[in-house]
Amino acid sequence: MVVVGGQAERLTDGNVIDADGYELRVIHTPGHTREHVSYALEDGSGRIVGVFTGGVMLFDSTGRTDLLGDDHTHALTVDQYKSVRRLAAELPAEAEVYPTHGFGSFCSATAVARDSSTVGEQHQVNPALAQDEATFVNELLANLSAYPAY
Numbered sequence: 001m002v003v004v005g006g007q008a009e010r011l012t013d014g015n016v017i018d019a020d021g022y023e024l025r026v027i028h029t030p031g032h033t034r035e036h037v038s039y040a041l042e043d044g045s046g047r048i049v050g051v052f053t054g055g056v057m058l059f060d061s062t063g064r065t066d067l068l069g070d071d072h073t074h075a076l077t078v079d080q081y082k083s084v085r086r087l088a089a090e091l092p093a094e095a096e097v098y099p100t101h102g103f104g105s106f107c108s109a110t111a112v113a114r115d116s117s118t119v120g121e122q123h124q125v126n127p128a129l130a131q132d133e134a135t136f137v138n139e140l141l142a143n144l145s146a147y148p149a150y
Contacts, residue, residue, distance in 0.1 A: 011037065029056040029087065031080025032063035034072075038083075040091060050096040051119065057084045058099045059117045060125045066144050073144075077137045084128035093120025 011017075013028035017039075024039040032055035041050040055063030062084060065076040097117045123129050127136050 013037075024052075027051075027087065027090070029054070029083035031056050031065055031076055031083045033068065034076070034079075036083070038087060040095070048092055048095050050098055051087060051091055052098045052100070053087065054100045056080060057087055057097060057122060057126065057128070059097065059115070060122070062126070062128050062140070063099075064144065065140065073141065074137070077140050078133065080140075081128045081133050081136050084122075084126060088119055088123055088126075088129050091119045093118060093123065095119045097122060 011026045013026055015026040017024040017026070021044050023042040025042065027038045027040060029036050029038045036054055036056055038054055038056060039052040040048050041052065043049050051057075062080050065080050066073040068076065095118060097119060127139065131139070
């Protein structure tokens with residue numbers, strides 16, 4: 001949601017938020033959760049310089065897909081795969097990736113060792129981009145570790 005003129009408005013895929021010389025384009029990227037979104041950051045010239053990926057595309061990994069329970073995990077894992085591929089297809093290789101977590105967070109599907117990356121670098125190493133869908137889904141599901149109870 002974003003507040004415009006004192007009123008909260010629900011954001012949807014494709015909405016653009018004016019951020020004082022920058023623009024944020026909303027990209028629906030389900031997987032970590034059903035309603036998950038990412039934000040492509042455009043500079044004043046219209047060039048996409050970064051993407052706030054939340055819990056969908058992390059550095060060399062993706063976010064967990066099991067936090068909503070076993071009944072939803074498989075479908076969210078398939079969505080996660082498609083969402084990471086959508087970001088990689090729609091955004092320039094030089095765009096910086098800014099995830100909201102990773103770095104040892106239990107929200108990361110696997111351990112993460114780096115602290116910066118670009119969409120182009122993720123093409124080479126991110127499992128959702130380097131593997132076919134069946135392999136990605138099977139490996140992510142097989143390797144999810146326990147996470148703390150809420």
